[in-house]
Amino acid sequence: MAVENLAPVEKKEQIEESFVYLDDEIEKSHSKLVVKDVNGWFGSKQALKSININIKPNSVTAFIGPSGCGKTTLLRCLNRMHEMTTGAKITGEVLLDGLNIYDKAINPVIIKRRIGMVFQKPNPFPTMSIQDNVAAGLKLNGVRDRNLIQDIVEDSLKGAALWNEVKDELDKPGVSLSGGQQQRLCIARALAMQPEVLLMDEPTSALDPLASSKIEELISNLRERVTIIIVTHNMQQAARVSDFTAFMYLGELIEYGATNQIFKNPKKDLTERYISGKFG
Amino acid sequence: MTRLLDIGLDKIKNLLVDMSILSETTVNMAIESYEKGIAIRSKIFDHSEKLRLLQLEIADFAIELIARYQPVATDLRFLQSCLDISYGFMRFGRYAYDISEVLETIGPSHKCDTSIVSTMALIVKDMIKLSLDSLRDLDKDISPKLYVMDDSVDSIYRNFLRKTFKLDSEGLSTTITINDMKCYMSTLLILRYLERISDHACYIGDCVHYIVTGDPTPRK
Numbered sequence: 001m002a003v004e005n006l007a008p009v010e011k012k013e014q015i016e017e018s019f020v021y022l023d024d025e026i027e028k029s030h031s032k033l034v035v036k037d038v039n040g041w042f043g044s045k046q047a048l049k050s051i052n053i054n055i056k057p058n059s060v061t062a063f064i065g066p067s068g069c070g071k072t073t074l075l076r077c078l079n080r081m082h083e084m085t086t087g088a089k090i091t092g093e094v095l096l097d098g099l100n101i102y103d104k105a106i107n108p109v110i111i112k113r114r115i116g117m118v119f120q121k122p123n124p125f126p127t128m129s130i131q132d133n134v135a136a137g138l139k140l141n142g143v144r145d146r147n148l149i150q151d152i153v154e155d156s157l158k159g160a161a162l163w164n165e166v167k168d169e170l171d172k173p174g175v176s177l178s179g180g181q182q183q184r185l186c187i188a189r190a191l192a193m194q195p196e197v198l199l200m201d202e203p204t205s206a207l208d209p210l211a212s213s214k215i216e217e218l219i220s221n222l223r224e225r226v227t228i229i230i231v232t233h234n235m236q237q238a239a240r241v242s243d244f245t246a247f248m249y250l251g252e253l254i255e256y257g258a259t260n261q262i263f264k265n266p267k268k269d270l271t272e273r274y275i276s277g278k279f280g
Numbered sequence: 281m282t283r284l285l286d287i288g289l290d291k292i293k294n295l296l297v298d299m300s301i302l303s304e305t306t307v308n309m310a311i312e313s314y315e316k317g318i319a320i321r322s323k324i325f326d327h328s329e330k331l332r333l334l335q336l337e338i339a340d341f342a343i344e345l346i347a348r349y350q351p352v353a354t355d356l357r358f359l360q361s362c363l364d365i366s367y368g369f370m371r372f373g374r375y376a377y378d379i380s381e382v383l384e385t386i387g388p389s390h391k392c393d394t395s396i397v398s399t400m401a402l403i404v405k406d407m408i409k410l411s412l413d414s415l416r417d418l419d420k421d422i423s424p425k426l427y428v429m430d431d432s433v434d435s436i437y438r439n440f441l442r443k444t445f446k447l448d449s450e451g452l453s454t455t456i457t458i459n460d461m462k463c464y465m466s467t468l469l470i471l472r473y474l475e476r477i478s479d480h481a482c483y484i485g486d487c488v489h490y491i492v493t494g495d496p497t498p499r500k
Contacts, residue, residue: 236350263352265494272353277283 031095032057032197032227033078038092040073040082040251047073049251051092055197055244060219060228062242062259064235066274070251071231075199078229079115080108096197113141116190116226120202122182124174124189130157131170133185137193152192159225160188161218180211187218191226198222200230204237216241235275239263247271285349292341292362296369299334300412302327303372307408307477310376311401314470317388321380324373331373338366357494361487365415368480368487372408375473382469392463397470400436403429404474407481414485420492423485427497433478437471444468 033055040048048070055061063071076082077090080101093100101111124133134153143149153170157163162184166177174185183203190198200219204212219228219241232238238245238259245262247255247270255262255271266272273279306327313320342359345351351359383389407429414422444464456464489497 235352239350239352264356266353275352276355277285 030057031055032097033229034093034095034098035074035078036093036095038074038077038090038094040070040077041087041089042073042085043087047251048077048090051253053246053253053256055227055229057227058223058225059243060223060230060241061244061246062238063229063231063246063248064233064238064275065248065254066279067233069248071248072201074248075117075201075229075231078197078199079117080111081117083108113137113193114195115197115199116193116195117199118183118186118190118201118203121206122179122186124177124182124185126173126175128174129171130166130174130177130185133174134188134192137189141193152194153188156188156192157185159191159222160184161214161221162188178211180207180214183207183211183215184218187215187222191222195226197227197229200228202231202233205233212237235263247274249274283349285345285351285355288341288345288349289355289358292338292345292359295334295338295341296362296365296415299331299338299366299369300415302334303331303369303376304408304412306331306373306376308405310379311397311405311474313380314383314389314466315394315398315401317383317390319380319383319388321377321384324377324380328373328377331370335366335370339363354491357491361491364487365484368411368484371480372477375477378473379470382466382473386462386466386469389463389466391459392467394467396436396440397467397474400433400471400474403433403436404478404481407433407478411481411484411488414488418488418492420489423482423489423497426482426485430478430482433475437475440468440471 031054035051035053035055038048038051039046051070051074063074065071073082076085078094078101082088082090090102092102094102096111096114099106101115125136128136131153134156135149138149138152143152154163154167157166162181165181166172166185174182177185183206187198187203203219204215207215216237219230222228223243230238230242242259244257245259246253247262247266247268249270255266255268257267261267262271263275266275306324309320309327310324312318313324342362346356346359349355407426410422410426410429413419414426486497489495
């Protein structure tokens with residue numbers, strides 16, 4: 001009885017705690033991802049300069065900053081996508097649960113399975129049905145059990161809040177869905193691989209306000225099962241959906257902290273000026 | 281380039297300046313009317329009403345700016361504080377009206393010892409001036425000074441309250457005249473209103489501290 005009574009209080013404290021996390025506390029707490037002294041280049045141009053950041057598990061972290069500040073580059077460094085660009089280079093470490101994803105012994109495919117990605121524009125496979133879009137990754141990874149695939153497809157579509165809208169038309173082409181639905185289909189496709197971290201690169205920039213708000217609700221719900229990092233140009237979206245915010249400028253991480261603190265009382269003048277729309 | 285939000289913020293700042301001038305004038309008028317025994321309730325009522333309407337105007341406009349521009353950081357803290365500060369100015373007007381009403385209800389004060397009220401009024405007027413200065417200059421360091429002055433105001437009020445109770449407990453109430461009783465009542469009420477004005481002056485100082493630093497004052 002006593003335990004039952006205590007449970008909600010503990011949960012409440014956890015929720016409150018998540019809103020008052022400051023840099024030092026992020027530092028001390030267990031981190032899902034640790035970015036250590038990461039530098040990134042495109043040819044001779046340095047796009048990231050000594051980035052250090054710890055990402056708390058089951059949280060939503062927003063990367064904000066003006067165009068060209070390195071947000072997307074940093075995001076792509078977190079699942080080894082940056083190195084796929086010709087001429088791109090990275091130094092430093094990215095630790096996923098303590099494991100350096102850039103270790104030579106690590107297969108990048110495994111990393112992409114554990115750290116999924118959703119892009120700016122919805123990109124369902126054009127020739128595949130809704131069902132096959134979600135199941136594509138599983139099949140590529142050798143899953144053959146039809147019942148298992150069916151269960152994962154359903155679970156992923158439910159996780160992406162799309163199941164109720166498409167459950168009777170799973171054989172329809174993925175591209176027949178609306179833009180917002182296509183983006184949720186892409187999220188379902190990423191979820192099907194049961195990632196631990198989900199990277200989202202401006203996931204609502206091509207969507208109307210209603211579809212955007214559905215994605216935002218989804219992000220909020222998904223934090224229970226995955227750690228989310230989102231790149232966004234929309235300040236209000238960062239303020240609405242994220243627990244932590246990182247502000248970047250000219251390839252440097254200027255300020256990182258609890259979203260509430262960043263938007264109400266930023267420590268750095270540069271952050272204040274950017275989020276207030278005084279430059280950028 | 282001027283942001284659209286800045287145009288709105290400037291308008292709110294101007295409204296706050298209007299309120300600050302009017303609220304200071306209104307409190308000064310009320311104190312003077314008590315000290316000189318001149319009843320000017322209707323004039324103070326007009327000022328108080330004007331302050332109330334200005335407060336509503338600021339609240340509406342601040343909410344509109346939040347909805348339209350979704351300000352953050354200092355801009356957001358400023359708008360949030362504007363709501364509190366304008367409420368404070370509105371309360372200055374309301375307490376000034378209450379003071380004027382004491383005079384109307386209980387009668388003129390020329391037969392009373394007005395020295396205690398005058399002593400407190402001097403401090404409170406200084407507090408209002410200081411709080412307005414802190415707002416004008418966005419001076420976060422005025423807040424602690426206001427709290428020291430507020431302690432003096434509280435002390436004067438509490439001492440007078442104790443003195444009043446002591447009179448009653450010693451059975452002296454039978455020996456005091458109706459006029460003495462009126463004087464005690466009016467003094468006690470006016471001290472109470474001035475003490476509340478003093479509190480609101482402190483809150484204005486707190487708001488300025490919050491706008492500048494983002495932190496509530498240590499006292500809070």
